[in-house]
Amino acid sequence: MMDLVIPDKIHDESRQGEALVLEPAAGKNNGRKLYIESYGCAMNFSDSEIVASILLEQGFETTADYSVADVIFINTCSIRENAEQRVRNRLKEFTVAKVKKPGLVVGVLGCMAERLKSKFLEEEKLVDVVVGPDAYRDLPNLIDQVDSGQKAVNVLLSREETYADISPVRLNSNGINAFVSIMRGCDNMCSFCVVPFTRGRERSRDPQSIVAECTDLFNKGYREVTLLGQNVDSYKWKAGSESEGPSSESETNPGDNTTNFANLLELVALVNPELRVRFSTSHPKDITDEVLHTINKYENICNYIHLPVQSGNSRILEMMNRTYDRDWYINRIDAIRRIITDCAISTDVITGFCTETDEEHNDTVTMMDYVKYDFAYMFKYSERPGTLAAKRYADDIPEEIKQNRLQQIVAKQQEYSFYRMQARIGKVEKVLIEGYSKKSDKDYCGRSDQNAMVIFPVGENYKPGQYVNVLIERSTSATLIGKVV
Numbered sequence: 424m425m426d427l428v429i430p431d432k433i434h435d436e437s438r439q440g441e442a443l444v445l446e447p448a449a450g451k452n453n454g455r456k457l458y459i460e461s462y463g464c465a466m467n468f469s470d471s472e473i474v475a476s477i478l479l480e481q482g483f484e485t486t487a488d489y490s491v492a493d494v495i496f497i498n499t500c501s502i503r504e505n506a507e508q509r510v511r512n513r514l515k516e517f518t519v520a521k522v523k524k525p526g527l528v529v530g531v532l533g534c535m536a537e538r539l540k541s542k543f544l545e546e547e548k549l550v551d552v553v554v555g556p557d558a559y560r561d562l563p564n565l566i567d568q569v570d571s572g573q574k575a576v577n578v579l580l581s582r583e584e585t586y587a588d589i590s591p592v593r594l595n596s597n598g599i600n601a602f603v604s605i606m607r608g609c610d611n612m613c614s615f616c617v618v619p620f621t622r623g624r625e626r627s628r629d630p631q632s633i634v635a636e637c638t639d640l641f642n643k644g645y646r647e648v649t650l651l652g653q654n655v656d657s658y659k660w661k662a663g664s665e666s667e668g669p670s671s672e673s674e675t676n677p678g679d680n681t682t683n684f685a686n687l688l689e690l691v692a693l694v695n696p697e698l699r700v701r702f703s704t705s706h707p708k709d710i711t712d713e714v715l716h717t718i719n720k721y722e723n724i725c726n727y728i729h730l731p732v733q734s735g736n737s738r739i740l741e742m743m744n745r746t747y748d749r750d751w752y753i754n755r756i757d758a759i760r761r762i763i764t765d766c767a768i769s770t771d772v773i774t775g776f777c778t779e780t781d782e783e784h785n786d787t788v789t790m791m792d793y794v795k796y797d798f799a800y801m802f803k804y805s806e807r808p809g810t811l812a813a814k815r816y817a818d819d820i821p822e823e824i825k826q827n828r829l830q831q832i833v834a835k836q837q838e839y840s841f842y843r844m845q846a847r848i849g850k851v852e853k854v855l856i857e858g859y860s861k862k863s864d865k866d867y868c869g870r871s872d873q874n875a876m877v878i879f880p881v882g883e884n885y886k887p888g889q890y891v892n893v894l895i896e897r898s899t900s901a902t903l904i905g906k907v908v
Contacts, residue, residue: 439509441468453482458492462510463500465651465703466622467533469602471498474532474559481563490520494528494566499535507535514549528569530554534621538809540578553578556607556622587632599857599888600647601640605633605687609653611706613733614744614811615773615804618653625653627660630682630690637694646855646888647699650691655702656709658684685713692721697890699855700724701874704731707755708747715762726763727797727874730755731771735790736783739776744811749786756794767843767873769798772832775825776804777816784828791835797843797873799836803829837900844875844898851894851908852877856887877903 439462457478461471474496475485489495495517499510514529521527530552531543540553551569554562555578565575608623609616637648652658662680682690691700700721705728718724730752734740737748759766772787791799803825806818852871859881860866866878867887879893885907895905 451480451482452484455483455493456486456491457483457494457496458486458489459496459498461498463534465602465649466604466653467498467500469604469651470533470556470559474498474562477559477562489517493526494530496530496532499531499533510535514543518549528552528566532559534617536578538617538621540576544574544576551575555579587628597858597887598644599855600649601645602651603633603636603640603648604628604652605650605655606652606658610657611654611746612744612811614742614815615776615807617807617810620809622653625657627658630660630687633687634690634694637691637698641695641698644888646697647701648691650687650700650702652704654704654706654709656684656705656711656714658687685711685717688714688717688724689721692724696723698723701727703729705729707732707752708745710755712758712762715758719763725872725874726766727769727872728759728766729769732790733771733773734776734783734787736779736786739779739783742778742816743776749790752790753793765873767797767875768794770794770796772799772801773804774801774828774832775820777812777819779820788832788835791832791839795839795842796836797875798840801829801832801836841900844900844903847875847895847903848898849895851892852903852905854879854891854893856885856889856891858887871903875903876901877905879905879907882907
């Protein structure tokens with residue numbers, strides 16, 4: 424698997440394996456140290472913030488050095504093969520640490536925990552505790568079980584748990600950008616994906632709790648929130664219910680007391696015009712014109728949509744169980760271009776899916792030509808155990824062909840990323856300053872409305888957390904470079 428560019432923080436490779444260090448909760452120190460590191464997507468990093476909040480309340484302190492920890496947790500991903508292997512290697516390192524410190528508790532959280540619980544606990548004997556994404560409230564009890572000499576497991580999936588009442592501790596944050604989870608789980612049974620099995624059925628958070636969290640973040644100095652869900656466009660909350668997913672009966676005739684994603688976007692945008700709003704991920708079958716008109720209505724909702732296509736061929740899309748075809752996807756692209764002025768679009772592409780022919784692969788290439796994506800995450804198909812595709816289809820495309828097809832679409836995307844960046848030269852971009860550039864403390868970096876990274880010289884009159892207007896003078900395929908005007 425490979426990523427071409429990292430346009431946002433949804434799969435930020437620089438954060439993989441990141442450990443958190445937080446201020447201890449006043450007056451609650453129990454003398455035990457927690458080490459937690461995260462892998463995978465933004466949902467996992469967001470969940471680690473919830474875990475940290477729960478355990479800090481129990482008196483744990485965090486440490487960045489696992490060798491001094493009393494409890495070690497890895498929050499895991501089951502989607503990406505490289506993340507899974509990295510986690511397994513990491514657990515073996517922790518097993519060595521456990522020999523030196525017999526009382527050490529080692530646990531696996533998240534998606535991989537649910538899927539590989541028996542392997543980790545019984546076969547490989549790498550961990551003491553396994554906790555699924557809906558069971559984090561049970562962590563203090565599970566740690567107590569391990570302390571008493573038992574193995575502990577809770578991977579029960581919930582139809583209700585959204586952690587709406589837990590205020591997440593912001594991990595290793597720059598104090599400017601924050602993730603806000605608006606829903607959990609997924610009802611889309613894409614044949615290549617394990618999320619419905621590891622994160623459970625879809626359920627939405629109460630909109631009031633989301634708005635309250637975003638308001639609190641703004642008051643604390645944050646200036647950008649990214650609303651997270653496996654499929655944000657299917658967000659739905661009916662007043663008086665615990666949570667409403669799209670599969671509920673009450674969704675068929677939404678009345679005035681139902682909040683959909685367009686309504687939620689508006690509510691968050693209205694928190695403050697200085698609070699930027701992003702979201703991820705959209706699904707082509709669900710993104711509505713109403714959502715697009717809401718984005719266009721509010722200046723602080725960013726003109727950037729991540730709309731995974733996966734394949735440009737209708738037969739392959741049907742095998743993937745994506746529930747749309749090529750024409751439907753193009754219709755949604757055309758709607759975005761028609762309704763939103765100057766909207767950047769990124770995507771996910773899987774090449775070499777089961778039975779894919781050269782002609783069908785070419786349909787993906789021509790889709791890229793049609794859309795000219797700003798960014799893309801591109802992967803060759805990797806069979807994931809437990810998925811519908813693994814049960815139904817043979818992974819029959821030779822590795823060499825997969826690799827050649829991947830190289831072709833990567834080259835194609837590099838061409839269009841550069842094309843999109845070049846088109847910004849001479850324009851003035853509104854940029855939220857995030858901090859110093861990775862390469863120099865004489866330059867700041869921040870993101871444009873369209874989610875492009877912008878580099879510009881440090882000045883005395885502006886600092887991180889402020890907006891500046893930057894005249895773009897040149898670009899690479901992934902970065903805009905300019906000066907403040």
